[in-house]
Amino acid sequence: MNILINDTPRELPTGASLADAIALLAPAPPFAAAVNKQFVPRSGYAARTLQDDDLVEVIRPVTGG
Numbered sequence: 001m002n003i004l005i006n007d008t009p010r011e012l013p014t015g016a017s018l019a020d021a022i023a024l025l026a027p028a029p030p031f032a033a034a035v036n037k038q039f040v041p042r043s044g045y046a047a048r049t050l051q052d053d054d055l056v057e058v059i060r061p062v063t064g065g
Contacts, residue, residue, distance in 0.1 A: 001052040018048040021056050033058050 001014050005021055012020060018033060018040055033040050034057045040048050050056070 001050065003050055003052070003054045003056055005056045006058060012050065016050050017046050018050060018056065019045040021050060022058060025058055027058055027060070031058055031060050 001016070002009060002011055003021065004010070005024065010021070010024060012024075018035060022033060022045060033042075033045065035048060035050065036055050037057075
């Protein structure tokens with residue numbers, strides 16, 4: 001299946017989870033993830049199955065004023 005991760009096209013096997021998509025990036029903590037603009041808590045990464053054409057965003061928090 002084809003998805004976008006941070007606006008970059010990626011191909012994952014059918015039934016892949018958000019955890020699988022995040023593993024492709026190997027981001028250093030802290031980070032947050034969303035699928036189709038819906039925040040997914042860290043505890044839900046493995047259970048959140050992705051679908052063809054999903055938009056995954058992995059972002060780092062920004063601090064400052």
